[in-house]
Amino acid sequence: MRIAIIGGLAAGPAAAAEAKRRAPDAEVVLFEEGPNISVGTCEMPYLIGGVIDPSVDLVVVSPAEMERTRGVEVRIRHRVTALDPARGRLTVEALDFGSTREEAFDRFVLATGARARRLGVDGEEAAGVFTVRDLVDTEQIRRWLDTEDVRHVVVAGGGYIGLEMAEAMRERGLRATILDPKGRVLGGAVACEASDLMDRAVRGAGVLVRPERATEVLTDDRGRVRAVRTDRGEIVGCQMLIVSVGVEPRAELAEAAGLRLGDMGGVTVDDEMRTSHRHVWACGDLVQIPRAPDGRRVLWPLATTARRTARVAARNVAKPGSDRFRPFAGAVAVRAFGVEVGSVGLSMQRAKGAGLDAFATDIRHVSRTKAFPGASPIDVRLVVERRTGRILGGQVVGAEGAALRANVLVPLVIRGSTVRELAEDLDLVYNPPVAPAVDPLKVAASRALRSL
Template sequence: MRIAVIGGLAAGPAAAAEAKRQAPDATVVLFEEGPHISVGTCEIPYLIGGRLEPGTDLVVLTPDEIRRTRGVDARVRHRVTALDPGRGRLTVEALHFGSTTEEPFDRFILATGARARRLGVDGEDAAGVFTVRNLVDTHAILRWLDTEPVRHVVVVGGGYIGLEMAEAMRERGLRATILDPNGRVLGNTVACEASDLMNEAVAAAGVAVRAERVTAILADDDGRVRAVRTDRGELVGCQMVVVSVGVEPRVELAQAAGIRLGDRGGVAVDDQMRTSARRVWACGDVVEIPRAPDGRRVLWPLATTARRTARVAARNATGTADRFRPFAGAVGVRAFGVEVGSVGLSLAQAEDAGLDAVATDVRHLSRTAAFPEASPIDVRLVTERGTGRLLGGQLVGAEGAALRSDVLVPLVARGATVRELAEDLDLLYNPPLAPAVDPLKVAASRAMRD
């Protein structure tokens, strides 16, 4: 059996390795058009900001390592230009040599991932305008910062990557401004609707957050960025722009092969990660997967779920039955000394899903009050009115917020109620670590009365 895996960031290598584990006698070939596979992209802002040692290698597995340790034939700089499931053929362009070949396979796993969204405005191709998606982007940003007289960086988008990049610029001693239509950070990607602790920390660090959209990017006579124009008609002078407005699934190969897409523009799959095409499975950032609270299929471009979907796709592609169970959706970020953990649905998302939802907000302490290090944690629980079913939750604080939110993951995933959280769970109590009544239990008790 010959299995082709197309794409090499997070899901692709995980799928290839799992396929080889399940079918040791199979030939598993991984195709990646870029120069690297298996890159720790979440560490990129910290490398740029100097939190990691210069030259830190973010590559988790090299092509040689995955060949030697997993038995996978990894081919970088190989672009798959066509997929013909009916004939069992891939058309592959070897970018190093400029040659194109057609190769036969029995099974296919699509892991083509996602690309950074662009603004679609004039001037976006100016030198000094960057996205943050891969190691190529990272090296380009570091070269620009090391060789250009950068004083002010405009970050477009206040999601967690934009927030982390703004922090990275401040850590390099540069001025940073965030432009986001919400006028606040983490308005969409990581919900923290009931807390201003992060926004206050951002402002205290000297980062302005402006509720504006970019309408054009202006360059000087040498083609280097010099300013952005906003929808308020203002010019914001800068020497660098970081565009962080989300990602979009790379579905062109699937579309050309006649594979069905879902409502969100990603590849449609069943709970076995099987696509509409015979002998083709898909995984990672390119697929739409069901979230636990409402079953709606959404795009969720994070490495954790990418690896989950990859294992399921590989097992089914090799004949070992497995299925993907709806995900709870845990996201965390720490920046400017504040942590945010978000699980499940925000209030806005729950209402958009047609659920009769209510939010309960409390402020409690991270440790017993006697300890001077104790700091406030803002907690919001989102529940279904009447049933008390836990739909989601957000925690924001200087310490103990992000990892504490992990408690909510299994509860949201299985549809537990706030009563179970308030009365049935014995959470850790140790004065220097956590108070006698955990902030989550305080919020759950309040939610039972709401």
């Protein structure tokens, strides 16, 4: 059996290695159009900011290592330009040789991921305008920072990557401004709806968050960004613009191959990660997967789900019917400017969007017992279904112990546990330097229970 894996960043290598483990006799070939496979993308903002030493290699597994230790044949700088599942054929372009040829395979795994969204405004092609998606972007950003006279950086988008990049710029001693129409940070995957702790930390670090959208990029006579015009007609001078306004699935190959796409533009897969063609599976940022609270199939572009979908896809490629994807809780965190946010499941906004009758309970408590030095405020929001008391999601925000505390909500959201169970049946740790006698999560659950 010949198995082709298309895309080599996070989901692709995980799928390739697992397919080879499960089907040792199969020939597994991994195609990646870029120069690297298996890159720790999540670390990139810290490499740019200098928190991670520039000498650290973010490549987790090199192509040679992948071949030697996993038995997977790797072809970097090879772009798959067409997939014909009915004939079992791929068309592959070898980018370094300018040659194209067809190859035969029995089964396919699509892991083509997502691309950074652009603003779609005039001037966006100017030098000094970047998205942050891969190591090539990272190297270009670092080169720009090292060679140009950059003093002020505008970051379009206040999501978690925008926030990490603003922090990276401050780490480098530069001024940073975030443009986000909401005038707040973290309105996306990492939800931070009720707490102002992160906003205060961002402001305290000298980062301005303007409730504006970039409408045009202005350039100097050498074609370099010199300012951004906003929808309020303001001109914000800068020597670098980072566009961080979300991602969109790279589904062109799948679409051209006639595979079914979902309502969000991702590839439709069943619980075995099989697409609408029986010999093609898909995984990672490319696919729409079911979220636990309401079963809706959505895009959830994170490394955690990318790896899990990859494993499921690979097991079923090796032996159809051997594994099933179980709905995800949506656990995600960010730490910036000394504050961390962990969010799990549905935000209030998403719950409303899903048509669920939900309410939110917000509390402020402490991270350790009050008497213990170093205790700091911790905010919890629980999103609860009114009729059943089921926990649909939650957000935990604070200077310490917030993100990992949010992990407690993962099994609760997946299993549909209620606020009564969290308030009354679960003992969470208590130890003065670690957590107060009644954990903030339990305080929030008790409050929600009273509201019910």
